[in-house]
Amino acid sequence: MTRTIAVANQKGGVAKTTTVASIGGALSELGQRVLVVDLDPQACLTYSLGLDSEDLEFSMHDVLLGRVDARLVVTDTEEGPDLLPATIDLAGTEAHLLTRTGREYVLRSVLEDLAGDYDFILLDCSPSLGVLTVNALTAADEVLIPMQCETLSHRGVRQLLDTVEDVRRLCNRDLKVLGVLPTMYDSRTNLARRTLADVEERYGLAVMRPPIAKSVRPAEAPSAGRSVLATASGSRGAEAYRKVATRILEHA
C-alpha cells in the first residue's frame, strides 16, 4: 500500500526540499518505488533533482488544472525517485484553485490514480500556507515536519499543527503527524537542544533521530542536480538521512 507523506512547515528555509530529495533517494536505495512531488512554485525540488523548470513542457500546474494526465508529466531522475516537477506557473494554480469547490481534493484525486505504482509518495510543500499546502495535507496519510532548531521554527511547528487540526476536522480526518525532523542541528548550542526538548515535550511529537547536523554538504548538492546521498555519500548528513528513511520504512 502506498504511503503518502507531506513534508511541510509553513516556515521557510527549514530544509523541506533537501529532506524530500534525500529521503526520497534513501528510500530508493532501500528498494522502494518512490514518487516525489514538487508543490513549490519556486521549483527547488525540480532543480535539486537535475531538471530546469524553464525547459519543461508540462508540470504540476498542468496536472492540477486537469489539462494533462499526471503519468505524462512524471519523469525519472538519476537520484532514483520519479518526479512530478513544478514551474513558477504553480503560483497561478494556487489562485485558480482558490475559487473552486472541492479545491482541497484536487491533488488527492491526481495521486489516487498513481498510488498503485509507488510504495512512497513524498510531497514537497511550499513555505507558506496556501491551497497547495492544504491540498498536500489532504492528500497525505502522514506529515513530516522538518524543523530548524530555533525559536521561529518552533513557532512554525505550532502554526502547522493548528493547520493539521483544521485539515483533520474539514477534509482528512486520518492525517497523522509522523514527527518532527530536526534539521541544520548544531548540538553545540543550548538553543538547539532546548528547542528540540521543548517541542517534544510541549506537543508530544515524535522526534525523528538522528537529527540532520548542520553542514554545507546538503546545501552544495542541488548545484549538481543530485541529493547529498550522491554528492557526499559518506557524509554525516547523507548517513543521517539514510537512517531517518529506514525509520520511516520501519514505522509502517
Added chain:
Amino acid sequence: MSPVAPRPQRPKPGTFDRIPPADAERKAKADPQGKQALFSAAEQPPSLGSASVDCTHCHRRTVVSLPQLLKLSATGVHAPLPKKGYKAWLKCPACGERSWMKVKLGR
C-alpha cells in the same frame, strides 16, 4: 513619582514563553474570508435558498442551490436508512460518486 509606567518585563532571549502551550485555546476566529477561505468545506452554512450535502464517500460538504438539489434528487432516492441523518442516495457534487448523503436545507 515617575510619570512613566514601568515597562512589562520582556521574556529572556532564547526562551519559548511567548509560544502558547499546546492545549491553549486557539484565538483564530473562523473568518470565512481569512484562513478558512482555503477550505471549501468550511464555506458558509447554507443560507435561505440553498442546501448542504454531506457525502459519506468522500466526507466533503458541498453547498448547492435548491435548483441544483432538485436536479441531484431527480436521479436519487430518499430513504430513512441506513445511517442516521444520511437519508438520500445521491450523486455527490464533489466526488461524483453515488453514496448516502445528509441533506440540510438552509434557513
